[in-house]
Amino acid sequence: MKGKNLISDPMKSKMLKTVLIVILGIITSCDDPETIVTDIVHADGSVLRKIEMKNNEKKFEIKKIQVPFDSTWKVRDSVEISGKDTTWVKRAEKTFAGVAELNRAYAADSGYNRKTKRSCEFVRKFRWFNTGYRFSEIIDKEFEYGYPVKDFLNQEELSFFNSPNNIQSKLENGPDSLRYKALKDTIDKKSEKWLLKSAASEWIGQFSELTKGKAEADMSFKALKARENELYQLAIENQDHFDSLWKNGIILKQFIGETNMNKFRTEADSSLSIVAQKLFIDFHDYTVRIVMPGKLIGTSGMIDSSKNLFWPVKADYFYTEPYVMWAESKVSNHWAWIVTAVFVLFVLAGIIFRAIKRG
Amino acid sequence: MMDNTGKYERITEVLRRSEPQLPDPVLFEEKVMGMIREKKTHPGFPVLDCLFGWVYIGWIRNVLVTASFLLITVFAFQQSMILKRIGTLEKQVVYPGVLTDNIKASLDNVRNVLCSYPVKGPVTALKIPEKEMKKIFESLNELQSRYRELIILINENPELKKYIEDRLNENERKKFNL
Numbered sequence: 004m005k006g007k008n009l010i011s012d013p014m015k016s017k018m019l020k021t022v023l024i025v026i027l028g029i030i031t032s033c034d035d036p037e038t039i040v041t042d043i044v045h046a047d048g049s050v051l052r053k054i055e056m057k058n059n060e061k062k063f064e065i066k067k068i069q070v071p072f073d074s075t076w077k078v079r080d081s082v083e084i085s086g087k088d089t090t091w092v093k094r095a096e097k098t099f100a101g102v103a104e105l106n107r108a109y110a111a112d113s114g115y116n117r118k119t120k121r122s123c124e125f126v127r128k129f130r131w132f133n134t135g136y137r138f139s140e141i142i143d144k145e146f147e148y149g150y151p152v153k154d155f156l157n158q159e160e161l162s163f164f165n166s167p168n169n170i171q172s173k174l175e176n177g178p179d180s181l182r183y184k185a186l187k188d189t190i191d192k193k194s195e196k197w198l199l200k201s202a203a204s205e206w207i208g209q210f211s212e213l214t215k216g217k218a219e220a221d222m223s224f225k226a227l228k229a230r231e232n233e234l235y236q237l238a239i240e241n242q243d244h245f246d247s248l249w250k251n252g253i254i255l256k257q258f259i260g261e262t263n264m265n266k267f268r269t270e271a272d273s274s275l276s277i278v279a280q281k282l283f284i285d286f287h288d289y290t291v292r293i294v295m296p297g298k299l300i301g302t303s304g305m306i307d308s309s310k311n312l313f314w315p316v317k318a319d320y321f322y323t324e325p326y327v328m329w330a331e332s333k334v335s336n337h338w339a340w341i342v343t344a345v346f347v348l349f350v351l352a353g354i355i356f357r358a359i360k361r362g
Numbered sequence: 363m364m365d366n367t368g369k370y371e372r373i374t375e376v377l378r379r380s381e382p383q384l385p386d387p388v389l390f391e392e393k394v395m396g397m398i399r400e401k402k403t404h405p406g407f408p409v410l411d412c413l414f415g416w417v418y419i420g421w422i423r424n425v426l427v428t429a430s431f432l433l434i435t436v437f438a439f440q441q442s443m444i445l446k447r448i449g450t451l452e453k454q455v456v457y458p459g460v461l462t463d464n465i466k467a468s469l470d471n472v473r474n475v476l477c478s479y480p481v482k483g484p485v486t487a488l489k490i491p492e493k494e495m496k497k498i499f500e501s502l503n504e505l506q507s508r509y510r511e512l513i514i515l516i517n518e519n520p521e522l523k524k525y526i527e528d529r530l531n532e533n534e535r536k537k538f539n540l
Binding site: 043051130131132133162166167170294298299300301302305306307308309310311331333340343346347350351352353354356357360 | 410414416417418423426427429430433434436437440441444447448450451454455456457500503504506507508514518
């Protein structure tokens with residue numbers, strides 16, 4: 004099979020520069036409406052999904068919706084006027100019988116984020132006194148050979164990195180702005196390293212898969228992985244002319260040697276194409292909100308002052324690790340409490356009765 | 363051999379004939395009669411005897427007592443785990459008003475709304491400290507969020523929805539009559 008030659012791909016010409024843009028999370032166009040997807044999970048496993056899209060102009064394109072959407076949804080439009088600002092709001096809702104139906108909708112998605120693999124899980128566990136519920140929305144990772152972001156950022160940086168955009172900008176413009184701007188700069192630098200290292204690792208992984216059985220021992224995954232830093236350094240040092248250097252084979256020649264370059268040029272280009280597709284994923288941000296049955300007891304999400312459980316969904320979060328948005332809740336089985344209390348009292352009464360009888 | 367057997371039989375015959383020597387036979391008789399009388403006045407609880415008959419069967423008694431202890435332990439364990447998890451959840455960082463509008467923009471909106479209120483004196487005299495504005499905005503956010511939750515609750519319950527719609531229609535009619 005002949006791989007696609009990336010040299011002619013116009014997207015690649017801006018690769019390294021765009022990496023920075025990706026890190027900054029400015030992929031979403033300003034025209035995009037602000038979207039909140041709310042999953043109201045019921046005890047029987049059915050899910051009422053609501054989409055709320057807000058825009059400063061009356062401009063909503065169905066194909067721009069971030070989650071699967073079709074004509075079976077109930078749609079309602081409204082206008083909110085606050086002072087001099089007018090916001091157009093489009094609300095849509097649909098009840099899904101269970102996660103299987105939601106997953107089928109994800110599989111058949113033709114919207115903006117169709118290329119990203121997403122799925123839902125629902126688990127109900129009967130524990131006599133309580134019934135536990137766990138609902139999760141999972142976005143598969145893009146890179147198979149990437150590194151987790153936590154290997155590059157410390158706890159404080161991770162916390163800022165995972166914060167919603169409006170919180171980040173609020174902190175950057177708040178009373179501690181200098182500190183947060185410095186923190187953001189550090190995160191940008193470290194994130195750049197994280198993405199480039201992951202991209203280098205991914206290229207090695209993909210290249211090894213394509214050359215499996217054809218290459219010598221010096222081109223094995225293990226051998227190339229040991230020299231991963233060399234590839235990373237080559238990319239960093241030559242980032243301004245990466246395109247032309249790759250096209251001329253200079254970077255590849257330095258990394259795998261002239262003989263291997265001539266032999267596996269197609270595989271190398273195909274691997275770069277795969278990495279580029281994964282890196283420049285066309286993904287439109289949105290916010291997920293989950294409402295669970297009963298009392299919430301655990302979550303991977305964030306909580307706002309109104310006790311809303313939410314997750315910002317950005318491409319940065321699922322480059323190298325799956326993004327799992329989960330929430331756990333429990334419902335007390337009061338009938339089980341009563342049955343148990345009656346049983347325990349009965350046994351206790353029997354023991355007392357026996358003691359009285361024995362004198 | 364025959365002598366020994368004869369002696370044994372004679373001794374048992376003597377023992378059989380000799381009656382027990384009670385120190386006070388009258389007292390003994392009264393005591394026995396008293397116990398019989400007492401037993402007659404307290405005939406027992408046949409229902410309870412039937413209900414708690416299992417307490418006299420060792421293995422059933424042990425199984426039920428063990429099951430009770432197990433249930434109490436499981437209950438205590440489950441509840442403590444849940445409380446622990448809720449405690450952890452409550453310590454989680456709270457992001458103010460994330461699912462509503464941007465704070466800065468909304469502050470401006472609130473200021474616009476307040477400035478549009480008819481007040482005595484020049485409008486420029488209306489000065490609200492930033493802190494107070496923030497408080498107003500946070501209350502507004504909470505109110506909006508609760509309103510949203512309420513709408514969700516109403517939409518989920520058709521009976522409640524119908525009831526509220528009826529009441530709203532009734533109110534409208536009353537207004538019209540006025």
